[in-house]
Each structure stands twice: as C-alpha cells, then as structure tokens.
Amino acid sequence: MTEEIDWIARSGAKAKGRRPEYLDSPFEERMLSMMMALIGEVSVLRERLDTVERLLEDGGSISRADIESYAPDLEVGKDRNRIIREYIARVMRGVQQDMEALAELEPPIADVIAEMARAR
Amino acid sequence: MSANDVPPPYTAVERHGMFPDVSHDEAARFNFLAGLNRYLSGAIGAGNKLAYDRRVVPAFQTEHSREPADRHEVRRAMNGDNWHRFWSACKRNSMEMRQQNGRSLVLRQLDDLDARARSFNDGANTLQLDSNVAVPRYQAAVDIHCMPGSYHGEERPGDVSAGANYDCGIFATTGGALGALNDGGGQAVAAWAKAQRPDWRPKRILDIGCTVGHNAVPIARAFPDAEVIAIDTAAPSLRYGHARARSLGADNMLFRQMSGEDLSEFADASFDWVQTTMFLHELSMKALPKILAEAARVLKPGGLLFHIEQPEYGPEMPLFEQSMRDWDAYNNNEPFWSAMHALDMKEEMAKAGFPRDRQFTVGVKAVVDEKIFPPSPTGAQEDYGRAAVWNAYGGWKPE
Numbered sequence: 235m236t237e238e239i240d241w242i243a244r245s246g247a248k249a250k251g252r253r254p255e256y257l258d259s260p261f262e263e264r265m266l267s268m269m270m271a272l273i274g275e276v277s278v279l280r281e282r283l284d285t286v287e288r289l290l291e292d293g294g295s296i297s298r299a300d301i302e303s304y305a306p307d308l309e310v311g312k313d314r315n316r317i318i319r320e321y322i323a324r325v326m327r328g329v330q331q332d333m334e335a336l337a338e339l340e341p342p343i344a345d346v347i348a349e350m351a352r353a354r
Numbered sequence: 355m356s357a358n359d360v361p362p363p364y365t366a367v368e369r370h371g372m373f374p375d376v377s378h379d380e381a382a383r384f385n386f387l388a389g390l391n392r393y394l395s396g397a398i399g400a401g402n403k404l405a406y407d408r409r410v411v412p413a414f415q416t417e418h419s420r421e422p423a424d425r426h427e428v429r430r431a432m433n434g435d436n437w438h439r440f441w442s443a444c445k446r447n448s449m450e451m452r453q454q455n456g457r458s459l460v461l462r463q464l465d466d467l468d469a470r471a472r473s474f475n476d477g478a479n480t481l482q483l484d485s486n487v488a489v490p491r492y493q494a495a496v497d498i499h500c501m502p503g504s505y506h507g508e509e510r511p512g513d514v515s516a517g518a519n520y521d522c523g524i525f526a527t528t529g530g531a532l533g534a535l536n537d538g539g540g541q542a543v544a545a546w547a548k549a550q551r552p553d554w555r556p557k558r559i560l561d562i563g564c565t566v567g568h569n570a571v572p573i574a575r576a577f578p579d580a581e582v583i584a585i586d587t588a589a590p591s592l593r594y595g596h597a598r599a600r601s602l603g604a605d606n607m608l609f610r611q612m613s614g615e616d617l618s619e620f621a622d623a624s625f626d627w628v629q630t631t632m633f634l635h636e637l638s639m640k641a642l643p644k645i646l647a648e649a650a651r652v653l654k655p656g657g658l659l660f661h662i663e664q665p666e667y668g669p670e671m672p673l674f675e676q677s678m679r680d681w682d683a684y685n686n687n688e689p690f691w692s693a694m695h696a697l698d699m700k701e702e703m704a705k706a707g708f709p710r711d712r713q714f715t716v717g718v719k720a721v722v723d724e725k726i727f728p729p730s731p732t733g734a735q736e737d738y739g740r741a742a743v744w745n746a747y748g749g750w751k752p753e
Contacts, residue, residue: 235462235463235465236461236462236463236464236465237465238465238510239461239464239509239510241458241461241462241464242458242462244457244461244509245454245457245458245461245462246454246457247457247502247503248502249450249453249496249497249500249501249502249687250495250496250497250502250504251495251496251497251500251687253446254442254446254684254685256439256440256442256443256446257439257440257443263443266443266444266447267447267450270444270447270448270451271451274383274386274387274390274451277382277385277386277389278379278382278383278386281378281379281382281385281386282378282379282382285378301378302377302378304378305363305365306363306365308362308363308366308725308726310363311362311363311365311366312358312360312362312363314363314385315360315361315362315363315385315388315389316357316358316360318360318385318386318389319357319360319389319392319393320357322386322389322390322393323393323397326393326397326398326444329398329401329437329440329441329444330397330398330401332401332437333398333400333401333404333437336401336404336405336408336409336437337404337408339408
C-alpha cells in the first residue's frame with residue numbers, strides 16, 4: 235500500500251477545466267453523481283456475490299484471497315457482464331422509456347379517456 | 355444486437371510487467387463502467403437522434419424559420435433538450451468515475467509501481483528524459499479526458515501514476531474494443547504496412563505523441579530490425595511507457611521526452627516512417643502545422659507518413675453526427691477535437707510540405723483477438739469518438 239500519499243483523497247481529484255452544467259441546479263448534478271456512484275457500487279457487490287457463489291459451488295470453502303484472485307473464463311465473464319447489462323437496463327429504465335416516448339408523440343391520457351367516452 | 359452482446363471481463367486484459375495488481379472489486383468497477391458506456395452509446399444513444407428529429411429541429415425551425423446551419427448550432431440546440439442533457443450528465447459522470455477508479459487502483463499501489471518502473475528504467479539508455487521540455491499549452495489548458503493531471507501530472511516527482519492510470523482504464527471507455535493490450539490501433543497500423551509493402555524493411559521509425567507507447571510497441575514488435583523512437587512531452591507517461599515496453603520485450607525502442615513541434619535534433623530525411631496515432635486532435639491550431647511540417651521534414655524520400663485519426667467532418671457528414679462527435683470536445687476536455695476534425699487534413703498536410711498528389715486516406719479498424727475482444731459497434735450503436743475504427747491520413751514521400 236502506498237505510504238506517503240493519501241491515495242483515497244487523491245483518487246477523486248478534480249480534473250482541471252470547468253465542469254459543464256447539465257441539469258437545472260448544482261444539487262441535481264451532485265445527486266446524480268452520488269446516485270451513479272451508488273449504482274456502480276451495487277453492481278460491484280452483486281459481482282462479488284456472484285464470485286462467492288461460483289467459488290462455493292466449485293470448492294466448498296473459500297478465502298478472501300480466493301475472491302481477489304478469481305478470474306472467470308470468457309464464458310463466465312460474459313455471463314456476469316450480461317447480468318450487469320440487465321442491471322443497468324433496470325436502473326436506467328426511466329431514461330430509456332423517455333427515449334421511447336420521443337419516438338411517438340403521444341397525446342395526454344386525458345385525451346384518450348375523452349375519446350373513449352365519446353359515443354361517436 | 356443480442357442480449358449476450360457484452361464486453362469481455364476486465365480480467366481478460368493482459369497483465370504486462372507494469373500492469374497494476376487489480377482487486378476483485380476494481381475489476382468489477384471497470385466491468386460496470388464498460389457496460390454503462392456501452393449502454394449509454396448503444397442501447398439509449400439513439401435517443402439523441404430521436405430528440406433531435408422530434409423536438410430539437412422542429413423547435414429550432416419555429417424559432418429561426420430554418421434548419422441549424424452548422425454543428426455548433428446543433429450542439430447549442432441539443433443542450434436545451436432535457437433528454438440529451440440527462441444523457442450527457444450520465445456520460446460525463448461515467449468518465450469521471452472511470453478516472454476515480456483508475457486512479458485509486460494505481461495510487462494505492464504507487465510505491466510498488468514506481469519501484470517496478472525503476473527496475474526497468476534505472477540506467478537504461480533507451481529512456482531519455484529532458485526536464486527542459488515544457489508542458490505545451492495544448493496539454494496544460496485543461497486535463498485531457500478529464501484525467502486529473504492529464505498525461506504529465508505527478509503525485510510525487512518521478513512517478514508513473516499518469517501513465518498507469520491511462521493504460522489501465524482504456525478498457526472502461528472502449529469496452530475492450532482495443533484488445534488485451536489496448537494496442538488494436540498500433541496492431542492495425544503494423545498490419546496495414548505489412549499488407550501494403552510485404553518486402554518493406556523500415557530501419558528507423560518515429561512515433562510522435564506516443565503517451566504510454568501502447569500503439570508504438572506493436573510496430574516495434576512487427577519490425578524487430580527497426581529502431582522505433584517514441585517521443586512525447588510527458589515524462590510520467592514516458593517512464594511508464596518505457597517500462598511497459600521493456601516488460602513486453604520491445605527492446606528496439608527509444609523513448610525520448612521531446613516536443614513534436616521541434617524535431618531539430620533529427621536531421622532532414624532521417625526516418626523511414628513517421629507515425630502519429632490518435633494524437634493530432636490533442637494539439638492546437640498553433641502546434642498542428644509545426645508538427646505536420648516537422649514530420650514531413652524528417653521523413654526520407656520513399657518513406658511513409660501515417661496519421662491515424664477519427665474521420666473528419668466533411669460536407670457529407672450530417673451536422674447531427676458532427677455535433678455528437680464533438681461531445682468529447684465540450685464534455686470530456688478535448689479542446690482541439692472540434693477544430694481539428696473540421697480541418698481538411700489533406701490540405702493541412704500539403705501546406706506542411708507533403709504533396710497532395712502523394713497522399714491517401716484509408717480506413718483502419720482495430721486489430722484485436724476477436725475471440726475475446728469484440729469489434730466496436732458502429733452505425734446507430736457507435737460511441738462517437740471512441741469506436742476503434744479510424745481514418746488514416748498518409749502518404750509515401752516522393753523519391
């Protein structure tokens with residue numbers, strides 16, 4: 235482990251160059267940053283659990299060193315990345331459905347209700 | 355695209371002698387980020403075009419009674435669209451997360467990485483650093499790729515953190531499309547040269563702006579009888595790159611700290627091949643002509659000039675695509691990307707002394723082990739600016 239540098243603090247250093255503004259307020263910007271970091275960490279936990287499950291299936295008893303050195307073969311690695319893909323699709327559902335909504339300019343539901351109520 | 359179209363696991367990346375030790379969770383973070391980037395550009399990237407066609411253009415037409423006239427009008431109009439704004443915010447965060455993960459992986463073991471680098475570098479005459487080489491303004495203005503410290507930053511004097519972070523995280527943004535050593539570009543260049551002139555035996559090759567040398571090593575390995583001189587202005591990247599190349603057995607390479615703007619240490623007509631790979635877009639309008647002119651000057655008659663870049667924004671490229679390709683300029687600290695891709699490279703090379711009638715443009719695709727590393731998606735799924743499909747602007751210098 236690196237001795238002289240606070241590597242945790244330095245890992246998150248800001249890159250030089252003003253950050254663009256994307257959302258309506260700085261609070262939203264930072265809530266999104268926090269949420270995306272959390273989304274990433276849940277994925278990491280899920281993958282770690284998958285590793286534990288696979289090692290237990292193979293061996294019965296495992297150590298942390300077994301987990302750290304685990305390297306899936308290509309097929310298993312891609313299975314795990316498919317799980318990530320499915321997970322991302324789940325957390326990004328709202329953005330993806332907004333995209334689908336862009337493809338079809340839909341009337342408000344009240345208009346549809348009014349249409350159904352009309353006798354002709 | 356099928357549900358199984360996913361990147362390979364991060365653990366498939368080759369562990370050369372300078373590669374950091376990667377913990378389970380660090381690999382898992384890169385797996386997540388590779389999947390996230392693939393999702394943003396692939397699964398929902400098409401939302402940008404939908405927003406453009408359905409909302410942005412109609413609103414622009416209502417306001418201006420015409421369509422957007424250039425990529426900048428497209429960009430500004432897109433930046434007012436809620437869907438595109440949220441997509442961009444997610445993408446920017448994914449770039450920042452990639453940097454934090456790469457840096458924490460590297461910095462926690464920097465003592466060991468620096469020691470490993472010293473074991474390859476100390477006393478080697480194939481690494482020549484020069485503290486008189488200044489960090490050019492085009493590198494110092496902002497941190498390229500939102501990479502804290504860019505290519506030249508140091509956490510302490512003499513370290514390799516910048517190079518190690520750059521190398522270990524390329525996977526996350528390309529989803530493995532550059533192969534096990536991130537060298538699909540360099541491999542493609544070497545394969546192209548061998549296919550073009552099977553009997554060609556270049557003796558002296560110059561790679562300008564080599565960063566960690568990942569695209570120069572495949573050239574050195576493909577032409578073991580040649581001397582490959584790889585130059586860059588960033589000492590931390592060169593320290594790492596030299597050690598990395600030695601660990602891979604590329605012993606016919608010399609890494610020198612030098613600016614491509616001033617190659618006065620090299621005589622006219624002293625190289626058989628001058629190469630840049632995804633470098634020109636990281637310069638400036640002041641530096642580019644100087645570097646092109648120096649590249650043409652040091653090349654021998656009959657020699658090969660080869661510049662690999664993303665496709666230029668010609669009149670046939672739709673403004674929407676130009677605007678999306680500009681995303682990295684405005685959102686990922688690539689300040690010359692936009693102006694550079696708007697240039698007519700053949701014209702620039704001609705002005706720099708390389709005759710237009712001896713130039714060619716050729717498409718180049720990353721050469722990787724496709725059993726493991728997938729080709730990058732193109733067309734509607736393309737991650738503009740990151741796809742491992744390039745244009746080469748080159749030429750054989752007249753005898």
